[in-house]
């Protein structure tokens with residue numbers, strides 16, 4: 001949903017579906033109106049005829065069925081459901097695969113009633129086997145969730161947490177190393193094809209995007225700053241502060257006025273385009289520290305770990 005084509009395709013499908021359903025089902029509604037996927041129907045053949053035909057009423061993940069005296073609950077899957085999950089051989093951390101198994105088992109145990117639970121667990125095992133998961137992993141999850149939950153880790157055992165992208169063979173080693181020092185690791189996924197290829201919104205024009213910039217001075221030093229607004233606007237503010245000798249508003253103006261230097265406005269360069277404020281402040285601080293011998297900034301900006309500084313300067317010298 002959310003795409004321009006959605007209403008058109010759902011209309012095409014619904015038209016096909018309703019024609020077939022109304023033509024073939026022996027009982028007919030008195031009135032049938034539809035707008036996209038919403039219907040208004042007058043039905044004179046009783047509730048049973050509607051409910052029994054569908055084999056129960058699906059609500060979210062649950063299929064509610066009527067028996068003589070009570071309701072029964074099973075897992076509902078759309079007819080188009082493919083039982084495709086994250087493949088076991090996929091390059092993800094084991095915790096992601098475990099969570100696929102745990103989620104399905106948890107859903108079966110909490111939503112299904114006694115009557116349907118066994119079949120659902122069998123279905124899960126079969127589906128997960130098809131996705132490459134070994135049966136013992138599934139049995140372990142069932143055992144763990146039906147038994148005592150004593151194995152769960154208490155968070156106090158960790159001194160800190162860290163987040164990193166999952167790269168098979170590398171992240172696991174770092175995680176083990178950190179774990180020995182009491183640091184828990186959470187992984188986030190790296191870019192997928194979808195992230196790289198689909199951009200529903202037009203990107204901001206380059207000259208309007210938030211950035212980290214450098215304005216050189218005639219003495220060879222430079223001022224490093226960051227701005228959320230178009231760079232042009234920020235430069236004109238620096239120029240005005242320098243012209244009007246408003247030193248408190250700009251370190252660059254202060255330097256130019258005190259030393260009698262001329263900032264080289266036309267040689268301003270954009271060092272990086274960064275939308276996220278926290279990341280932009282970090283980038284600004286890194287640029288200031290890496291160029292500390294040649295900057296006229298009043299302070300070093302955001303406080304950052306020395307570790308990043310050496311990493312950044314190594315990376316810069318390698319890429320040059």
Ligand SMILES: [Zn+2]
Nearest residue numbers: 217218219261
């Ligand atoms: Zn200067």
